[in-house]
Amino acid sequence: MSELRVDAVVIGAGPGGYPCGIRLGQLKIKTAVVEREYWGGVCLNVGCIPSKAVIHAAKTYEKIGHADELGITVGKPTLDMTKLQAWKGGVVTKLTGGVKTLLKGNGVQLVEGKARLDKSGPDGHRVIVDGPQGQQTIIAKSVVIATGSRPMAIPGFAIDQQRILDSTGALVLDHVPQRLVVIGGGYIGLELGMVYAKFGSKVTVVEAMPNLLGTMDKDCVGVVARKLKKMGVEVMLDAKAKSWEDKGDRAVLTIEGKDGKLATIDADKILLAVGRRPNTEDLGLEAAGVKVDKRGYIVADDQLRTSVPNIYAIGDVIGGMMLAHKATKEGETLAEIIAGHKAAVDIRCMPAVVFTDPEVATAGLTEDEARAKGHTIKVGKFPFAALGRALSVNDTDGFAKVICDAKTEEVLGVHIAGNGAGDLISEAALAIEMGAVVQDLNLTVHPHPTLSEAVREAAAAAIGEAVHIINR
Numbered sequence: 001m002s003e004l005r006v007d008a009v010v011i012g013a014g015p016g017g018y019p020c021g022i023r024l025g026q027l028k029i030k031t032a033v034v035e036r037e038y039w040g041g042v043c044l045n046v047g048c049i050p051s052k053a054v055i056h057a058a059k060t061y062e063k064i065g066h067a068d069e070l071g072i073t074v075g076k077p078t079l080d081m082t083k084l085q086a087w088k089g090g091v092v093t094k095l096t097g098g099v100k101t102l103l104k105g106n107g108v109q110l111v112e113g114k115a116r117l118d119k120s121g122p123d124g125h126r127v128i129v130d131g132p133q134g135q136q137t138i139i140a141k142s143v144v145i146a147t148g149s150r151p152m153a154i155p156g157f158a159i160d161q162q163r164i165l166d167s168t169g170a171l172v173l174d175h176v177p178q179r180l181v182v183i184g185g186g187y188i189g190l191e192l193g194m195v196y197a198k199f200g201s202k203v204t205v206v207e208a209m210p211n212l213l214g215t216m217d218k219d220c221v222g223v224v225a226r227k228l229k230k231m232g233v234e235v236m237l238d239a240k241a242k243s244w245e246d247k248g249d250r251a252v253l254t255i256e257g258k259d260g261k262l263a264t265i266d267a268d269k270i271l272l273a274v275g276r277r278p279n280t281e282d283l284g285l286e287a288a289g290v291k292v293d294k295r296g297y298i299v300a301d302d303q304l305r306t307s308v309p310n311i312y313a314i315g316d317v318i319g320g321m322m323l324a325h326k327a328t329k330e331g332e333t334l335a336e337i338i339a340g341h342k343a344a345v346d347i348r349c350m351p352a353v354v355f356t357d358p359e360v361a362t363a364g365l366t367e368d369e370a371r372a373k374g375h376t377i378k379v380g381k382f383p384f385a386a387l388g389r390a391l392s393v394n395d396t397d398g399f400a401k402v403i404c405d406a407k408t409e410e411v412l413g414v415h416i417a418g419n420g421a422g423d424l425i426s427e428a429a430l431a432i433e434m435g436a437v438v439q440d441l442n443l444t445v446h447p448h449p450t451l452s453e454a455v456r457e458a459a460a461a462a463i464g465e466a467v468h469i470i471n472r
């Protein structure tokens with residue numbers, strides 16, 4: 001068995017692990033990164049990037065279908081799923097190749113294989129890797145667990161990627177199913193459900209909770225719900241998927257409503273999008289003494305330390321908001337910590353984006369959360385329909401909303417539903433991180449005509465100074 005001695009070993013090369021490895025390399029820490037399957041993790045291979053590629057394709061398909069509104073006649077668009085998959089694959093390959101190049105370029109050793117913790121020795125922690133070249137032991141002072149997460153299943157719905165798909169299966173379909181049922185009205189279910197609705201599937205969303213998109217701003221969720229309705233997507237709230245039966249030519253799904261009544265839905269494919277669970281099994285955590293919580297997430301403090309000295313954990317595997325940029329922030333911070341710098345995860349706001357149509361983006365507190373924290377609030381809202389840029393790109397759904405403390409006028413939260421919301425939200429995240437007041441947003445000149453003017457106008461509306469709507 002070969003042996004490798006390094007200062008730090010990172011297990012998992014997702015958006016948590018690979019930036020951590022790159023920063024460790026930049027900080028001159030001798031580092032190895034081990035990956036069993038996906039250089040770039042879920043995000044680059046079967047998550048953020050491929051999903052946004054198909055969302056872009058679906059949006060283009062829909063826009064072309066409405067081009068005649070702008071006086072452009074192109075005829076009815078047709079869809080070649082094989083070509084779409086090939087294009088999406090190319091995007092993924094470019095990015096995953098880039099990850100390897102960046103790691104190597106920063107002096108990081110790449111190790112292919114599945115890693116687990118072994119008993120520590122006097123010279124450091126030991127990690128065993130089973131890879132294509134056999135078994136290897138890595139001895140390291142510091143270990144970073146960045147093993148991420150995988151889709152959750154529910155009893156009776158074994159994922160076979162034929163009838164019952166998870167998000168990975170839904171991203172590689174070579175045809176558009178006629179009838180698609182999405183179980184789960186969270187962001188992954190709605191993003192992919194909308195894609196197939198745009199491509200022509202009859203989509204039904206079944207959600208056990210009374211609302212879509214969890215705790216996101218209710219008004220923003222309302223915009224998405226209206227768009228779903230307009231697209232012909234049926235949404236069943238307070239409805240639980242109980243079981244399903246394969247009838248040969250179709251699946252028949254049984255749903256239980258709030259009143260206990262059962263109903264059935266016919267489907268060609270069922271997409272299970274009910275959440276994700278941490279990859280903590282087969283890692284040797286118990287033997288090494290690394291504590292996990294009731295739900296299996298590794299317990300880590302604000303310096304990403306686990307219950308064992310010099311074993312750290314980052315990203316989805318420690319729970320919280322399971323988002324790529326959260327994993328990256330933790331990975332980069334941890335590299336500083338391992339290098340001996342004074343650093344900790346100290347974040348006032350973790351922005352989040354849902355790439356539905358229109359997009360929804362959020363930073364900071366919702367109105368309910370702000371009130372629950374004892375704030376009296378002022379709220380300013382500006383509709384995209386009153387925005388020159390939104391009208392001129394024929395995309396006027398949605399609004400920007402700014403919430404501030406009524407007394408101090410500190411910006412507490414910004415919520416945007418609308419075209420480009422995902423790009424607009426970074427200004428809000430900066431404002432909240434810097435403790436800005438609404439006048440900071442209002443007095444900053446925003447270029448015209450841009451969608452960013454919606455944020456400025458919403459800030460102005462919060463203090464009764466909006467110019468392009470009547471202040472209330």
Ligand SMILES: Cc1cc2nc3c(=O)[nH]c(=O)nc-3n(C[C@H](O)[C@H](O)[C@H](O)COP(=O)(O)OP(=O)(O)OC[C@H]3O[C@@H](n4cnc5c(N)ncnc54)[C@H](O)[C@@H]3O)c2cc1C
Pocket residue numbers: 011012013014015016017034035036037038039040041042043044046047048049051113114115116146147148149167168188279282283314315316317322323324325326327353355
């Ligand atoms: C369909 C979909 C869409 C998404 N869209 C977004 C989005 O738009 N924005 C966003 O912020 N987030 C999005 N996410 C979530 C995002 O992908 C995750 O939050 C992010 O990938 C987590 O990063 P990570 O580094 O913690 O883990 P992962 O990306 O899961 O990476 C962990 C890596 O560890 C490897 N690994 C696991 N165990 C071992 C082992 N024992 N040995 C070696 N390697 C191992 C895995 O193979 C994997 O490559 C999406 C997810 C999905 C599924």
